[in-house]
Amino acid sequence: MLSTLVDLSRPGHYLHWGFIQISVANAVVIGLMIVTFVVAVVVPFRAGGRDR
Amino acid sequence: MSDITDTTVRPAPDPLADGTPAPGDERMWTARLRGAAVRALPPGKLLPDRQPSYVASWVYVFGVLTLGAFTVICLSGVVLILKGPSWWHESSVGLFFNSIHLWSVELFFFFMVLHLWGKFFMASWRGNRALTWMTGVIAFLTSVGTAFTGYLSQQNFDSQWIGTQAKDGLNSVGVGSFFNVLNFGQMLLWHVLLLPLGVAVLVGLHLLLVRRRGVVRPLPAPGRARHRGVGLQVSSAAPVAEEPAPDGADR
Numbered sequence: 001m002l003s004t005l006v007d008l009s010r011p012g013h014y015l016h017w018g019f020i021q022i023s024v025a026n027a028v029v030i031g032l033m034i035v036t037f038v039v040a041v042v043v044p045f046r047a048g049g050r051d052r
Numbered sequence: 053m054s055d056i057t058d059t060t061v062r063p064a065p066d067p068l069a070d071g072t073p074a075p076g077d078e079r080m081w082t083a084r085l086r087g088a089a090v091r092a093l094p095p096g097k098l099l100p101d102r103q104p105s106y107v108a109s110w111v112y113v114f115g116v117l118t119l120g121a122f123t124v125i126c127l128s129g130v131v132l133i134l135k136g137p138s139w140w141h142e143s144s145v146g147l148f149f150n151s152i153h154l155w156s157v158e159l160f161f162f163f164m165v166l167h168l169w170g171k172f173f174m175a176s177w178r179g180n181r182a183l184t185w186m187t188g189v190i191a192f193l194t195s196v197g198t199a200f201t202g203y204l205s206q207q208n209f210d211s212q213w214i215g216t217q218a219k220d221g222l223n224s225v226g227v228g229s230f231f232n233v234l235n236f237g238q239m240l241l242w243h244v245l246l247l248p249l250g251v252a253v254l255v256g257l258h259l260l261l262v263r264r265r266g267v268v269r270p271l272p273a274p275g276r277a278r279h280r281g282v283g284l285q286v287s288s289a290a291p292v293a294e295e296p297a298p299d300g301a302d303r
Contacts, residue, residue: 029162037166040110047108 098263106270111170114163121160122255126248128153133244137207157199164192176268184261191254198251201243204233215239 013024071090073083131149132140139146168188177185200218204211215233222228232238 029158033162033166036162037169040114040166040170043110045108045110045113047105 093260093264100263104267104269107267109170111167111174112267114167114170117163118160118167119255121156121163122251124156125153125160126252128156129244129248141207153202157202161195161199164195168192171268174268174271178268179265181261181265181268184258184265187254187258187261191251191258194247194250194254198243198247201239201247204239205236205243207236 015022015024015027071086073080073087077083128149132146132153135146135149140150141147171185171188200214203214204218218233219228222231222233231242
């Protein structure tokens with residue numbers, strides 16, 4: 001299943017938007033980073049142990 | 053058998069235990085250097101037991117995850133150095149370590165950029181912490197160079213493509229005369245020695261500066277003057293003082 005989605009033996013897929021060109025793989029990584037950052041801002045950090 | 057009641061050994065007082073030199077040794081360079089180091093980073097500051105509440109934040113988790121990924125990169129890189137290109141291309145174990153090296157680099161940049169974003173939006177250069185910020189930025193740029201030379205050192209069609217595409221750009225700015233991306237030996241040595249050493253030194257300096265200057269306080273909440281924040285958020289919890297002292301004395 002995964003091998004059909006990610007076939008490393010073929011040229012990668014690219015997104016074009018004007019003069020901007022980015023591979024789907026890089027776009028996915030950047031998207032994951034943005035999502036992780038937003039989650040880190042929203043989700044409170046639960047500090048364990050005693051008060052510092 | 054002799055009747056020994058007190059076997060406790062009490063050593064003589066060591067004049068060097070707290071960093072102060074023995075009488076008469078104050079002018080020795082070792083004593084002066086040690087004194088300067090202890091004054092700059094006393095042990096309690098270098099490895100503190102407690103941190104301010106605002107250190108409980110995801111942004112520092114990202115920083116520590118970056119350090120963890122960097123450790124895995126170095127360890128897997130050492131294995132790759134020991135075994136060589138044919139091993140990491142052809143054997144299953146070699147391919148595994150090659151992948152470990154690649155994916156730890158991916159995670160390294162992933163978490164480092166998240167740490168950078170968080171610290172940027174926290175304006176972490178406040179309170180005389182510009183040098184801490186700059187060492188982080190330069191460590192990031194050096195890491196980009198290290199990754200680039202790593203891609204050039206793969207010894208496959210991918211590295212050939214990257215090298216032949218990069219040479220024109222680098223030649224156009226006059227770099228190619230001393231940094232030749234088509235010279236595999238030069239790129240490999242930059243990748244396995246010079247640049248990782250640079251990253252390690254910069255990361256070490258960054259951490260020492262964090263310990264010396266302390267962790268920056270959160271920005272005040274909108275509409276409130278100088279309130280304490282938690283994590284990447286700001287809240288209206290207990291008020292705190294103005295910007296910390298330049299030498300991190302608020303720690």
